[in-house]
Amino acid sequence: MFNPQLDKDGKLKHLLSIEGLPKSILNHILDTADSFAGVGEREVKKVPLLRGKTVCNIFFENSTRTRTTFEIAAKRLSADVINLNVGTSSQSKGETILDTVENLTAMHADVFVVRHAESGAAHLIARHVQPHVHVINAGDGRHAHPTQGLLDVYTIRRYKPDMHNLKVALVGDVLHSRVARSEIHALTTLGVPEVRVIAPKTLLPGFVERLGVQVYHDMREGLKDVDVIMMLRLQNERMSGALLPSAQEYFKCFGLTQEKLALAKPDAIVMHPGPMNRGVEIDSAVADGSQSVILPQVTYGIAVRMAVMSILAGNS
């Protein structure tokens, strides 16, 4: 089966999922992000790499944070940026995804940043765009959120450069999380030897261990000696019902507190893709504590997205 993300020379054409990307491409993105990390601190926060190119953010599902970071990244690369919240306009009028994409292609966009509520939407679009267009998946259903996965491993690399000697734990709703899937693939591809998932059985997909992770249901056991704790967001509508009895019980069993954090290595870092539910998956004292790298994650997110866009444009 051909890999729809790579061109015939094996270069990155679209970024749809971390899965299936070779380690060399991931490292190339992370190394490139390193070179962009300083741009935001300069007085002139711009490099001219995407001058004359148009980046189109198509969001079939609402998002402020991800869209904004993509927008900033594109603007720092000197691209023209168009934002479209399709969820509220065309789709309700019966226009299909591919109609929307064709219309935007006619406007000569070069890069599509796409978010959609259904798994596989970015793949569908990538299959149908014109050859010069690049597609970046900004989240599709439960499937993938590759730039988030990349910025997370980038953050880990900044704090723990020796990836081959790490124990990483993901805690929370893996079942519904595209972030978790992308993080898992990024970590295993980069050679992290031990990736754990910690969650109740109701929040884990069947056969999750086939993704190359070790499964824990007891958070205290799962956090023992880990170097990195990656918390996942629990959506409000899933807090009470057949998946979980209540937010309170969830916090008690799977929320990250100072006391549970103490079970990890003393220099362990705490991450969260945001937006956080304080008091549900994470205690404020931990989120704002000295081991938290949640805000640096956001900053690095811009550098990583700049790296992805510049590499794609360079591969045209």
Added chain:
Amino acid sequence: MKIHISNGRLIDPKNGIDTHTDLFVAAGRIAGIGAKPEGFTAEQTIDASNLVVCPGFVDLSARLREPGSEYRATLKSELRAAAAGGVTSLSCPPDTEPVLDEPGLVEMLRYRAKKLEIAHVYPLGALTRQLKGEQLTEMAELTEAGCAGFSQADTAIIDTRVLWRALQYAATFGYTVWLRPEEPYLAKDGVAHDGEIAARLGLKGIPVAAEALAIASILRIARDTGAKVHLSRLSTAEGVDLVREAKKQGVMVTCDVSINHLHLTEHDIGFFNANCHLRPPLRSQRDKDSLCAGLADGTIDAICSDHAPVDEDAKLLPFAEAEPGATGLELLLPLTLKWAAQNRVSLIDAIARITHAPALILGIDAGELSVDAAADICMFDPERYWQVTPATLLSQGKNTPFIGTEVAGKVHYTLLDGQLVHSL
């Protein structure tokens, strides 16, 4: 029309015949086998050298999209596809628009199909009104109108008391009840096998338990009510085991499997290939192997095409939103032959599963080449390869996971009641 079919390899599973001999057709029926009947003068001779001459195929599940969804396919286009695939009798599920729950609708469909004279259509009536699983349909009236059995199509009956009553009522008259076994709550919103691929791709899963639980309760109720039950399109190894056990215990149950599930697994979804969005979902390699073995050992009685033409736009959507189904009438033969070759099943045994066996399930006089039987005949070249492309398929639906692949087995001639309805 008197037709002499010469030099073919005649295979008739019902009568255990597999030999090179001639076949004579007159007045729409089979007039003779081997020796020319007295006074027979052929008006047409078909040279069937290198061809297998066998009964026209009987397909247990073909959606014709009429009434209601003619923009997707018409009776004419799909019956032509049937003829091109060697299918001369087919049964269609009742989930049309409107649902086939009124005798008048069934009569209309039968009439329209009959007028076309391309294939025999045996509608399945709805088991409950509007398929809602609440109120029984007029099964006796519907049978009179031409229904060959009663089905819930893809909508399960949630209320087990209604299911019990429906089976009791059908058993009163000896009607067969066709059910696709799937527990609706466990399967809710699911689009793929609840396994490794669904976990990786982030698709909502349908667990094996959904099929196993449904089969277990259907078989239990069938045993108590004495109803004849046909389970449509098994997809799991556990399902095959349950049916095998039930048959041993003498429960009156038959079942079928679709051509797709004999050859494909969850892995074929690849990068969200919407053509692999099927009902039931493609499952694991182990399940596929059990289906193939269960078909070979007779636990599974028949193979169906599970023909469901879907227009292109309905597949050009993210996997979960894409409409499930695949076109299949023209692939029934090649994919049956492929299963036979891979599982070392003889040609005669393979053909039995798409002729005599499904005819028995439908309770129709078809699927055999006895003298005086209707001359529904298929002649095919088992060695001829062809490529499945939108252009080579007559069906209006071009959606199949096999698009682009090469398959062996091409139908050269199809006769319906002694009339040539397809020739290459």
